[in-house]
Amino acid sequence: MPRTVEDFGEFGLIDRLARILPTSPALVEPIGDDCAVVRIGDRLLLASSDMFVEDVHFRRDRIPADAIGWKAAVAALSDIAAMGGAPVFCLVSIACPGDTRVSFLEEIYRGLSSAMSRFGAVVAGGDTTRSLDRLVIDVAIIGQVLSSRCLRRKGAKVGDLLAVTGFPGSAAAGLHALEHDADEHDPGRALAEIHQRPRPRVREGQWLSNRAAVHAMIDVTDGLAQDAGHIADSSGLGVDIDPESIPVNEGLAAYCADHGLDARHLALTGGEDYELCFAIDPDDQDQMAEAFRHEFHTEVSIVGRFTDAWLGFRIAGQPSDMRGYDHFRTTPDA
């Protein structure tokens, strides 16, 4: 019988903890989606938090301090984007050893604050306290639902297509570049920049939530396979991902060719892309894609299809044990 959080894994743990918590009429969407949805008066608020631990989620010597802050902000902003919401404000808690340089914390705050400002939110407050050794940052973000609905993980229908924005796998390739080849290789440098300064799809998420044909959405943070699987699981369906349809741009292709990497495997299993992945009615796919590209000058691709023939994700029709990121089961990255 599993007893430790490692035995349960991140999602098993969340499930156990969620059972303890009482429901409440104010809680429109309970634990388990990208954000909680909370009613205050006649408004729906979105709320999410993300914690980052030094030497687990980042290494101080591998990433500039402002990029630590930027990435922490983006993880939070992307959760709001994944529900189609508008970020409003965040709280930032930081614990660090007493001998931490104030200028280092200031750089983290600068990165955090500039990402928040750029995507419409403000750092409203937080906490600063002491840890014994490693830096810990928690960002709690509050957003608003703007359209008449917000997009949840559940809601995909049989026959819906699976779509994804941008070029997932780029952040994982960027991490590889940072660890191996970042200085001399051009595509590697651009990919490393995507890893260190990703962009949350905030406006894109709002736009998609206004489109009735889009039925469910998530942000790609743990790999396309696992995240599309979350939509399928929440919707009581299966999803078949066609790896050949996963878009790969020139830089990603060149870098992967040079380093013996499989770009599509990176897309399926790599983390921290912060692209959006959603279920869309096939009748709207062409119109949506054209309008989306016109509006955002960003790629959007159909990479799979939802089915009731099985539960969870398959790759090219085959069951797969491909695993994305699990905070309690995966080894630390940079």
Place this chain on the structure above:
Amino acid sequence: MPRTVEDFGEFGLIDRLARILPTSPALVEPIGDDCAVVRIGDRLLLASSDMFVEDVHFRRDRIPADAIGWKAAVAALSDIAAMGGAPVFCLVSIACPGDTRVSFLEEIYRGLSSAMSRFGAVVAGGDTTRSLDRLVIDVAIIGQVLSSRCLRRKGAKVGDLLAVTGFPGSAAAGLHALEHDADEHDPGRALAEIHQRPRPRVREGQWLSNRAAVHAMIDVTDGLAQDAGHIADSSGLGVDIDPESIPVNEGLAAYCADHGLDARHLALTGGEDYELCFAIDPDDQDQMAEAFRHEFHTEVSIVGRFTDAWLGFRIAGQPSDMRGYDHFRTTPDA
């Protein structure tokens, strides 16, 4: 020139970080009060977060797991209480090593959730992730302002009296009891219970915020001297605390007598009382105190007076270097 967070101290650090952050029309009250005050539509939200690190803020072997959760919840709830608000929901982020027992985390969540439920809030979501060694918990809480105003630290007027609820110093005596004498000594046991399961003054805070004669408020978390000093500083005034007026009940007096402790010194410098401390117009003091005792069956005492003769706090008219809790300068407690 100070360079580390230890050199700056908690409040110096907050001041430095706050300078980096842009202002925003949505941000009614910026960093520095118990809560941030944020406008969303025509509503004012209160927001605050508190981070707790194992072996800095608590020791796993000295406190039951559910009390760790309870105390984390109370720290957050008390920040809402100190502004006169109503808690609505919170987000809980937890980082822990992979070999942490799930049952231990469940106990923490039970304590957290039961404190939130009891004082009108709900755990809406959060994050679970891995740390390398110690447990870290961050609780971000969102509340609403109910009355036409919320009580800030600033706003005390010359001649206002300083009032405090309950018996501050009890939590510090309870910590002493836990470390020395908790099992055999009756008053020690009751005080230890106050340390491990404090009560936030949520209803009391709302009641006080409805009273026009109450001009400023804070919760007592770092000792009465320092916290009253925060009201004075924010209001551009000084405050003279009369130590003889600090209320001491029978249990606290008996425990202190038995252990050679000074109850009033504990009240002035001990932390985690979660009582409310406020500035009140002297014309209302008698009426307020009578109505408060009648409503809450809880003591409220006048323990000082605000003045423009100096800045910051004095004890019995004398400058004092008495220090309360500073997260970067004080040694760990239990």
